Amino acid sequence: MQPIAVRRATIGDTDAIVRLWREMMDLHQEIEPAIWAMRTDAEEAFRMYLAQCLQDPDHMIAMAVRAEEPLGFIHAAKVQRPPVLEPPVEGIIHGCCVTRNARRQGIGCMLVAEATKWFREQSLTIARASWAINNPLSGPFWVAQGFRPYQVSGVCAVAVEADANSDQTTRLL
Numbered sequence: 001m002q003p004i005a006v007r008r009a010t011i012g013d014t015d016a017i018v019r020l021w022r023e024m025m026d027l028h029q030e031i032e033p034a035i036w037a038m039r040t041d042a043e044e045a046f047r048m049y050l051a052q053c054l055q056d057p058d059h060m061i062a063m064a065v066r067a068e069e070p071l072g073f074i075h076a077a078k079v080q081r082p083p084v085l086e087p088p089v090e091g092i093i094h095g096c097c098v099t100r101n102a103r104r105q106g107i108g109c110m111l112v113a114e115a116t117k118w119f120r121e122q123s124l125t126i127a128r129a130s131w132a133i134n135n136p137l138s139g140p141f142w143v144a145q146g147f148r149p150y151q152v153s154g155v156c157a158v159a160v161e162a163d164a165n166s167d168q169t170t171r172l173l
């Protein structure tokens, strides 16, 4: 069997990244349907966003491939922190997915290593990833990569007034 390689993504990887992104989003929609509900044109919007990110030096997208068969991707970026904090910028992982049949072979680990290498090259000393508490795959994975949970995000449904927009009252979280 051919070895697995990690390389930087190009615009030619768009279809493969969209498939992997869709796998990640479908899983999140199963876990928390109301939070991760997507627009009908989500895929088109993601393609446009991806094209921008692939050209932006503050973003890094890498692919894991076996003989050019796409197995996973990671999207990392440099982001500003609130203006009172030091250091002013940090690294963030926006997305990471390994296709179902290729999991638990160390590919996620290779992708995070690529992102970490890029963070180091960018002189970023803080790396952040967030994950859904109810995703059984992500928490153990990120902890195994050295990330520790440090903050909890809460979510709360805000009821809309029935007579103002009645059909939205059913969309409580």
Ligand SMILES: CC(C)(COP(=O)(O)OP(=O)(O)OC[C@H]1O[C@@H](n2cnc3c(N)ncnc32)[C@H](O)[C@@H]1OP(=O)(O)O)[C@@H](O)C(=O)NCCC(=O)NCCS
Pocket (backbone or CB within 6 Å): 023, 024, 027, 095, 096, 097, 098, 099, 102, 103, 104, 105, 106, 107, 108, 109, 110, 130, 131, 132, 135, 136, 137, 138, 140, 141, 142, 144, 145
């Ligand atoms: C999370 C994900 C990227 C991990 O990729 P992977 O290639 O399977 O991960 P690795 O094989 O490199 O795993 C490295 C270590 O992480 C931990 N880990 C990974 N998946 C795990 C799981 N399902 N349960 C428990 N621990 C897990 C283990 O310690 C593992 O080492 P081990 O296999 O020697 O025990 C993959 O499961 C995935 O794509 N999931 C769907 C999308 C998703 O949830 N993405 C994260 C969004 S925040």
